[in-house]
Amino acid sequence: MVDSLKPETKEVDIQELEEQFKSFLYAHNGKVTNERLALLRALYENDGHFSVDEILDIMKNQRVRVSRATVYRTLDLLVQSGLVKRLALEGQETRYESALTQGHHDHIVCVDCHKILEFFNPELEQLQDTILEQHNFQMVRHVHQLYGRCIDADCPGKKVKKRGS
Amino acid sequence: MVDSLKPETKEVDIQELEEQFKSFLYAHNGKVTNERLALLRALYENDGHFSVDEILDIMKNQRVRVSRATVYRTLDLLVQSGLVKRLALEGQETRYESALTQGHHDHIVCVDCHKILEFFNPELEQLQDTILEQHNFQMVRHVHQLYGRCIDADCPGKKVKKRGS
DNA sequence: ATAAGTGCAAAAGATTTGCAACCTA
DNA sequence: TAGGTTGCAAATCTTTTGCACTTAT
Numbered sequence: 152m153v154d155s156l157k158p159e160t161k162e163v164d165i166q167e168l169e170e171q172f173k174s175f176l177y178a179h180n181g182k183v184t185n186e187r188l189a190l191l192r193a194l195y196e197n198d199g200h201f202s203v204d205e206i207l208d209i210m211k212n213q214r215v216r217v218s219r220a221t222v223y224r225t226l227d228l229l230v231q232s233g234l235v236k237r238l239a240l241e242g243q244e245t246r247y248e249s250a251l252t253q254g255h256h257d258h259i260v261c262v263d264c265h266k267i268l269e270f271f272n273p274e275l276e277q278l279q280d281t282i283l284e285q286h287n288f289q290m291v292r293h294v295h296q297l298y299g300r301c302i303d304a305d306c307p308g309k310k311v312k313k314r315g316s
Numbered sequence: 317m318v319d320s321l322k323p324e325t326k327e328v329d330i331q332e333l334e335e336q337f338k339s340f341l342y343a344h345n346g347k348v349t350n351e352r353l354a355l356l357r358a359l360y361e362n363d364g365h366f367s368v369d370e371i372l373d374i375m376k377n378q379r380v381r382v383s384r385a386t387v388y389r390t391l392d393l394l395v396q397s398g399l400v401k402r403l404a405l406e407g408q409e410t411r412y413e414s415a416l417t418q419g420h421h422d423h424i425v426c427v428d429c430h431k432i433l434e435f436f437n438p439e440l441e442q443l444q445d446t447i448l449e450q451h452n453f454q455m456v457r458h459v460h461q462l463y464g465r466c467i468d469a470d471c472p473g474k475k476v477k478k479r480g481s
Numbered sequence: 482a483t484a485a486g487t488g489c490a491a492a493a494g495a496t497t498t499g500c501a502a503c504c505t506a
Numbered sequence: 507t508a509g510g511t512t513g514c515a516a517a518t519c520t521t522t523t524g525c526a527c528t529t530a531t
Contacts, residue, residue, distance in 0.1 A: 299453035
């Protein structure tokens, strides 16, 4: 029986996350700055997959002054620390999401409206491990994205179809 | 029973491919030029996953004069026509491969030496269809890449390990 | 002839980097 | 105070585009 679950959702404590990030920084000779903590919070207090521009907007709305360069540099740190995941989708900018609010998952993307859904399927995960093993590889990570057309009424793709152009 | 096959290999006739491409061009008000045919041949007479730079090198070696802009423009046409596949791998340039010498397949990539292997697993394909269906999406395509470390002796990742750095 | 293709150089978009001023520890 | 961090602007890198010239049909 095939079941594609939504990834499990976890309660995360921002305080605890900050501690984790601080530990990471300490271990890497890094310093704890307002910009860094604010970016961590921006990604965890908002739910979604954000582009760098969107992150800059979020922070601006929260009256946090930060440069684009610092956002890029900090995102690298957050990804290295494992607290944030980088999502390279085809045909759009790189996006970032909190890594600990959800269990591991992959993505479904609508090619018309760019909506992003998440899925998790244990069978799939198992199959991937087996395949890599068969080829004598040690798994590091995987990229798995399903691109399709959603059936939502407000999806631009749908509208175009109706006009029959 | 899990079996991750190598994708089936097909014999392709370059002449026939050229006809296919010409038909595509004709149907799109496009013209048949030397540059376009040469690029089609470059990708089919060489086996691999090539970056734009590599394609330019191949063509230069074959004494075909073509500009980078034309390569980009022609690759778009070839991808649209279905004769060539575009491969967006993380951390490296976009690559292109012939689409008809092999059946559908996905990729395994070594994060150390960037070696690319191909695999095909029917169960995996089936699972993906089911998942997309469950989420009310119409499948368009998918991106599936397994990143790992290969065990080959000449892989740079291996060498680093030996020194124990 | 005429619409489309080509090369070139400039433009665009995303990300990285050098550097002087500025903070954390 | 010493070394890491920040912002800014300049630099990179990849891909796209405007335009005058050339070619396929």
